[in-house]
Amino acid sequence: MDIKANLDRIKSSFENPNCLLIAVSKTKPESDIQAAYEAGIRDFGENKVQELTDKAPKLPQDIRWHMIGHLQRNKVKYIAPFVHLIHGVDSLRLLKQINKEGKKIDRVIPCLLQIHIAEEDSKFGLDEKELKEILLGEELKSMNFIAIKGLMGMATFTEDNERIRREFISLRKLRDAYASSSLPPNTELKELSMGMSADYKIAIEEGSSMVRIGSAIFGERNYG
Numbered sequence: 001m002d003i004k005a006n007l008d009r010i011k012s013s014f015e016n017p018n019c020l021l022i023a024v025s026k027t028k029p030e031s032d033i034q035a036a037y038e039a040g041i042r043d044f045g046e047n048k049v050q051e052l053t054d055k056a057p058k059l060p061q062d063i064r065w066h067m068i069g070h071l072q073r074n075k076v077k078y079i080a081p082f083v084h085l086i087h088g089v090d091s092l093r094l095l096k097q098i099n100k101e102g103k104k105i106d107r108v109i110p111c112l113l114q115i116h117i118a119e120e121d122s123k124f125g126l127d128e129k130e131l132k133e134i135l136l137g138e139e140l141k142s143m144n145f146i147a148i149k150g151l152m153g154m155a156t157f158t159e160d161n162e163r164i165r166r167e168f169i170s171l172r173k174l175r176d177a178y179a180s181s182s183l184p185p186n187t188e189l190k191e192l193s194m195g196m197s198a199d200y201k202i203a204i205e206e207g208s209s210m211v212r213i214g215s216a217i218f219g220e221r222n223y224g
């Protein structure tokens, strides 16, 4: 697997130079991460707390680690000291836990709220009503150790590009709709984390500000 060649190809296909490329290194060895690092990547995504906390100390300290997977509340404490951005916040309870762990170590923890945009129901995420309750509710205002930066979503796994596009558009519209409402100071809806190996081009066309790309960089994953 020529990681550098893959990265060069992906980067040259980017129409938006402001879109951040996050290399999703889950299941991949540290040597692969090092190769991507040497090719200039500084943002890496992992979806398991254990794997993330195993890998991070062994790799360059200026890597920005993104937690992109479903996060259990009892595991927040392990990543709270160093995680750069938690993408998959999908409940008020989880948000409260992150705030609590941030408070213990006096660190404001950047988060994205994950929205359920896919038509399949296997994917995690908030629906619009739940998003509204969090954003406009009383509790968020007093969370001094949370910084909400935007929204994250995963499109349906399908060949139907128009459907994927509709789902990404729905995420952007949701962001735009609430970005203009009066949000607490710890909340800004700027970032849109959307797009993976199969659909990142569509996501970028629809306004993605961060794409999470794994297999197109590192090759297929073997879960053994």
Ligand SMILES: *Cc1c(COP(=O)(O)O)cnc(C)c1O
Pocket (backbone or CB within 6 Å): 024, 026, 047, 068, 069, 154, 195, 196, 197, 198, 212, 213, 214, 215, 216
């Ligand atoms: C695995 C994963 C990705 C990357 O998937 P690829 O199809 O390999 O690019 C992106 N986002 C999340 C949340 C993931 O779990």
